Amino acid sequence: MSDWQSSYAKWLQDPGISSEDVETLKAMSEEEIKENFYEDLAFGTAGIRGIRGLGTNRINKYAIRKVTQGYCDFLIDTIPDARAKGVAIAYDTRHMSRAFAEEAANVFSGNGILVYLFSTIRSTPELSFAIRYLKAAGGLVLTASHNPREYNGYKVYNETGCQLSTGETEQLVEKINRIKTFDKVLIDEEGRRIRLLTNELETAYLNQIEKLALNPFNKDLSIMYSPLHGVGLSPMKKLLEQVGATFNLVDEQCIPDGDFPTAQKPNPEEPEALNLIVEEGKKHKSELLLATDPDADRLGVMVLHQGDYIYLTGNQIGGLLTEYILKHREYDAKNSYLLTSIVTSKFGATIAKSYGVDTVITFTGFKNLGKKMEEFLNEGKDVLFTYEESIGYLPETFIRDKDGISTSFLVAEMAGALKKEGKTLVDQLKSLYEKHGYFKEKQVSYTLKGIEGLEAIRSIMADLRESGLGQGPKGFKLKETVDYLETTIDSDYTNLLYYTFEDGSWIGVRPSGTEPKLKLYINIMADKPGQADAKCSILEKWFKERISKWLV
Structure with a gap:
């Protein structure tokens, strides 16, 4: 019997599975x-x-x-007075998010742990804020953040409001794996330890964001915002109103809807x-377009430039x-830092260096x-600032996860300040490139679904480790390979291959931790923009040919 058949058989016999679901399984x-059974959901870069x-x-x-249940066991073992301190639970607009939140709340309550459950949809940054x-x-x-509509997910946080570290996740997984049947889970169907959270925390959170202001907010800047059917509408609308911003909303996408129609x-x-936000922006002649993902921890930005x-x-x-x-x-450069991730461009680090500020890199x-x-x-x-290339930014230190709401505020303030100088964000970007060199980057994702896709991703990574780059891309001389x-x-490992070339350009290859994808990160440094574009195209075309036999 194969592993998936064995797992299926165990579910059919598990006393914790309802008779109705057993019939569905049959x-x-x-x-x-x-x-559905070929592997267990694994903890990736952001929970399961x-x-x-x-x-x-x-x-x-x-x-x-x-x-x-595993998380309850972990908290009780590692956090003094965990039951009294309690946990906070938030949920987004996806199908089953509220129901899953209530399931989790009942398990915490069954283990005697106090639960602070948001009464309505809330953003991921507000969850981090609530914990602290x-x-x-x-x-x-x-x-499930920005994943397609058929997905949902479960992100776990520690008492600092940060997602669990690798070491903490390993401890949690050990606790989870000890639970052999679902009837061993302690459930309080009445939810006697559950307390509902209202708007008090959102007000406190937004007040903290306003304190991030570095310049007066330019009320003449025209903004268009979309929550993409997610949770961002309430905090963003209140924040923009508080600072007196001129803004419009993409009304169709303000409707919470897990189908993301x-x-x-x-x-x-x-x-x-x-x-859609571009269409609406044109109607209102908006100068800045802002869109947060469904749980509002990431931010997409477009700017009107020369029409x-x-x-x-x-x-x-x-x-x-x-x-x-x-x-x-204001800061002491010798004691201040920029934090970025290993696959983030060196653009920000180069700018920080010009101010005498060091950059520290993590996975x-x-x-x-x-x-x-x-x-x-x-x-x-x-x-001073924390960010990574996948449109995740944290300009504050009062939470420990990326924040699309606070970043929207600061990006709008920055765009407004530049408008007073007769510039756009694109003008400013060009000025920075002229000063620090041209940085061109591209992320390419190869979606490989199902069992065959998983095996293809594993085979590609194994082949790159065994055979390297082969002949390598034309015009690039390999300087260093890091596995x-x-x-x-910081004593952690990750499944990433990182290739640096003599001209300072680099590529990174890794499996996604949240989706069935292989990710290629291309980062180019060049003296002129045309050179950067050409180099980027060469690397993208070469890599696709390098892995072509798996892309069928």
């Missing part, structure tokens, strides 16, 4: 059983994510219960997801904000960046 085809459905490779109420504000033992948010993928990192809307990448916004913050904030994900921020602040160091399964950062 009605599955062999192909469905194989897809999966397609909704029954099975070990799907997210469902049984997975939620089991993971939550309430001095809770931890928390979680039910969201007006965006095939609710991912503001992909410009095509912003088609066209220009999409700015995560690396570009990161560089612009680095310049803006370091130019206008991908805010579980690593937030952990490093916490460490530095505890040591009395100042963290981060063998080389550590």
